[in-house]
Amino acid sequence: SIALFNGEFLPLEEVRISPLDRGFLFGDSVYEVIPSYAGRFFLLDAHLDRLARSLAAIRLPNPFGREQWERHLGDLLRHNGAEPTDGSTPPDLGLYLQVTRGVAPRDHAFPDVSEPTVLGMVSPIRPLGPAVREAGVSAVTRTDERWGRCDIKATTLLANVLARQEAVESDAVEALLLRNGRLTEGAASNAFVVRDGTLVTPPLDSGMLAGVTRDFVLGLARGEGVPVEERGVTAAELRTADEVWLSSSTRELLPVTRIDGEPVGTGRPGPLWTRLHAAYQAAKP
Ligand code: PDD
Numbered sequence: 200s201i202a203l204f205n206g207e208f209l210p211l212e213e214v215r216i217s218p219l220d221r222g223f224l225f226g227d228s229v230y231e232v233i234p235s236y237a238g239r240f241f242l243l244d245a246h247l248d249r250l251a252r253s254l255a256a257i258r259l260p261n262p263f264g265r266e267q268w269e270r271h272l273g274d275l276l277r278h279n280g281a282e283p284t285d286g287s288t289p290p291d292l293g294l295y296l297q298v299t300r301g302v303a304p305r306d307h308a309f310p311d312v313s314e315p316t317v318l319g320m321v322s323p324i325r326p327l328g329p330a331v332r333e334a335g336v337s338a339v340t341r342t343d344e345r346w347g348r349c350d351i352k353a354t355t356l357l358a359n360v361l362a363r364q365e366a367v368e369s370d371a372v373e374a375l376l377l378r379n380g381r382l383t384e385g386a387a388s389n390a391f392v393v394r395d396g397t398l399v400t401p402p403l404d405s406g407m408l409a410g411v412t413r414d415f416v417l418g419l420a421r422g423e424g425v426p427v428e429e430r431g432v433t434a435a436e437l438r439t440a441d442e443v444w445l446s447s448s449t450r451e452l453l454p455v456t457r458i459d460g461e462p463v464g465t466g467r468p469g470p471l472w473t474r475l476h477a478a479y480q481a482a483k484p
Contacts, residue, residue: 201278203271203319208278211320220316222299225307226355228316229253230297233272234324234448238281238289239484240272245411246448249352250296256351259300262315272296272319279321291324293449297354324449332476335456335468336372338445340434341365343376343383349407362386373445375437375458378406382432385445388453389413392432393442393471402429412446419478425471442469452476 202211222228231253233246247268254261263271272294273281281289297318303310345358362374363386373385382401384390389410391400398420403409420427437443441464443455452475454468468476 200321201275203275203317205314205317206271208274214318216316216318217302219302219305220299221301221303221310221313222297222316222354224305226353227257228297228299228354229257229259229352230295230354231352232448233294233296234291235276235281235294236291236324236484238276240276240294241484242411242415242448243269243272245414249409249411250298253352254298256348257300257353258309259298259315262298262317275319275321291326292321293324295320295322299354327451327453327476331453332468335454335463335466336445337370337457337460338373338375338385338443338455339366339369339371339459340377340437341374341386343378343406345376345406347406349383350403350409352408359386369460371457372453373455375443375455377434377437380434381405382434382437383407384410385447388445388447388450390432391416391442391444391446392437392440393444393469394436394440396471397426397428398471399428399430399432399436401432405431410446410448412448412451415482416444416446416452416475416479419475419482423474423478425475440464442472444472444475452479 200211201208202214204214231246231250234241251261283289299316301313301315303313341362366374375385376383382390383405384407417427443463445453454472456463456466
């Protein structure tokens with residue numbers, strides 16, 4: 200595939216990053232994952248807004264204005280087949296975007312001068328298969344051991360990596376993270392529970408990422424007349440929920456039907472998930 204690297208387009212395998220890049224040395228960098236369907240971005244503005252917030256939070260000047268970002272990212276999609284010449288449908292692609300504080304002699308404090316490193320690359324997004332739509336997926340619960348600024352979409356993801364690996368080793372697709380007995384989010388997703396017809400999700404100030412998909416799903420639910428509550432969710436409420444869902448830009452809306460080996464609700468994707476999943480599919484470009 201073709202990558203965007205510091206303003207240039209080149210094959211991904213030809214990108215060379217310095218060992219002195221602060222993204223590599225310190226995880227001093229932020230990222231976004233932006234979905235595109237058949238060559239068209241989905242919720243691009245919300246992702247670029249969040250990127251701007253993440254950059255501001257780590258005091259890194261945004262390397263591009265909004266129009267420049269849009270042009271670069273549109274070009275990146277085109278370089279990766281967004282406009283096929285043979286009339287075929289362009290692929291669904293997740294666009295990964297990372298901005299680091301750049302290359303400088305190793306020192307924890309910010310360098311006096313450095314140019315940010317900007318990398319963009321793509322990977323395929325696959326729609327939920329029939330097995331997942333029929334049976335849902337498994338999750339495990341883990342203690343949320345991350346730092347206090349999970350609102351920043353930083354690449355410093357070691358705690359998330361360890362939690363996700365433990366999930367995979369338990370044949371689960373995600374780790375649901377609990378801090379002080381309350382649900383925060385998944386290792387790389389936001390979480391929802393359905394209780395007595397009400398959609399409940401932890402509030403944004405509970406130490407998690409403001410998911411673009413989360414926000415979109417809440418809007419869809421409200422539009423469908425579903426009662427929505429943003430409030431703390433205890434571990435007990437999670438275990439006794441009628442339905443549990445995960446959301447992210449690459450996994451869309453995923454029904455969780457087992458948690459720590461126990462069935463959620465009926466053990467099948469629930470009726471509200473079926474409704475919201477359909478609404479989500481209908482809203483995609
Ligand atoms: N992760 N919470 C965490 C910790 C995440 O890493 C993600 C997304 C989300 C969902 O956010 P959004 O709906 O904006 O994608 C929540 C991306 C997909 C990733 O790391 O690959």
